[in-house]
Amino acid sequence: MKKIVLLCNMGLSTSALVRKMKNHAKEIGYECTIVAFPVKKAIEVAIDADCVLLGPQVAFQLSMVREMLPHIPVNVITMQAYGMIDGKQVIEQVIALLGENNV
Amino acid sequence: MFDFEAISFQIISAVGTTKSKFMLAIEEAKNGDFKTSKRLIGEGEECFVLGHKAHMELLTEYASGEKVIPDLLLMHAEDQIMSAENIKLMAEELINLYEVLITEGIIKSKGEKNNA
Numbered sequence: 001m002k003k004i005v006l007l008c009n010m011g012l013s014t015s016a017l018v019r020k021m022k023n024h025a026k027e028i029g030y031e032c033t034i035v036a037f038p039v040k041k042a043i044e045v046a047i048d049a050d051c052v053l054l055g056p057q058v059a060f061q062l063s064m065v066r067e068m069l070p071h072i073p074v075n076v077i078t079m080q081a082y083g084m085i086d087g088k089q090v091i092e093q094v095i096a097l098l099g100e101n102n103v
Numbered sequence: 104m105f106d107f108e109a110i111s112f113q114i115i116s117a118v119g120t121t122k123s124k125f126m127l128a129i130e131e132a133k134n135g136d137f138k139t140s141k142r143l144i145g146e147g148e149e150c151f152v153l154g155h156k157a158h159m160e161l162l163t164e165y166a167s168g169e170k171v172i173p174d175l176l177l178m179h180a181e182d183q184i185m186s187a188e189n190i191k192l193m194a195e196e197l198i199n200l201y202e203v204l205i206t207e208g209i210i211k212s213k214g215e216k217n218n219a
Contacts, residue, residue, distance in 0.1 A: 012179055013115050016108065057119025057183060060126035079150070083116030085109065 002032040004094055005046040006077075007039040007065070008055030017077075020087030030091060043068050051097050053077050053090065073097045105164055107177055110157055114180040117154030118187040121147045125187070125194040132201040135212025140198050144191075151187060158184065 004021075008014040014036035021034050037045045039058045042065050046052050052074040054062055059076045066074050075097055081089040124147030131140040158180075165171045204210045 008119075009183075010179075013112065013176065016112070016176065055119060056116055057122055059120065059123035060130070079116050079120045082119075083113045085112045 002030075002050040002094075002098065003048065004032050004034045005042075005049040005052045006034065006036040006055065007042055007046070007052060007058060008036065009038060009057055011036045011038045014055055017082065017085055017087065017090065020085050021090055022087070024087040024091050028091070030095070032094075039065065046072065051075075051094055053094070053097075056082050105169060105171075107161075107172070107174065110161055111176040111180040113157040114154050115176075115183050117150050117157065118180075118183045121151040121154065121187045122183070122190050123147075124150065125190045129194050129197050129201075132198040133212065134214045135201075135205050136214070137198070137202055144194065144198070147191065151191070154184060154187070 006014040006018060018034045018036045024030075025032050025034070035045065039054065039061055042052070046065075046069055049069075049072055052065065052069060052072055054065065054074065054076045056077060056079045062074065062076055075093065077090055077093065080086070081093065124143045128140045128143035128147065131137075131143060161171060161177075171177075201212075205212050
């Protein structure tokens with residue numbers, strides 16, 4: 001069971017994306033919990049996460065989050081995937097991110 | 104049926120990226136890399152146009168008599184547009200300020216400090 005944490009400004013817009021991601025994860029049988037939080041709470045909520053993704057609106061805080069969570073792979077959701085609320089593409093990004101990390 | 108959620112997301116995504124680019128541009132100016140800084144401002148502006156186009160679709164819809172029912176997500180999108188616009192103005196001021204301060208030798212760039 002993988003824990004995926006999405007971070008954005010307030011955790012509002014990403015919540016809709018979480019819904020779509022959950023749907024896709026269910027379809028392909030990928031076991032994971034997905035939660036959305038404001039980026040300010042990164043250290044509290046993502047300390048036990050398997051992977052962290054930032055919304056494009058907080059992409060400039062990527063280096064800060066990476067410093068805070070050096071043991072967790074952190075990346076930014078692409079503008080295209082986010083804009084289309086494309087849960088499938090984001091799940092694929094997660095799998096790629098975790099895959100790279102396991103190698 | 105007009106998909107407000109999709110439009111809202113397009114706006115949030117595009118202007119959100121814009122905001123990130125502008126913030127990174129300030130960071131680069133602080134490092135003394137004004138060329139990268141100006142490139143990032145340019146990239147941000149390109150993203151902003153995408154967001155603006157999505158927003159225009161909504162306005163066109165409204166102008167054609169279609170009732171636009173605002174929800175929290177749409178308000179959030181409008182909010183993001185406003186914040187990106189403001190950040191752009193402030194970013195340009197800050198970058199100009201850093202450029203003067205660093206080229207005049209009044210302050211050291213972050214990069215120089217690390218080397219010292």
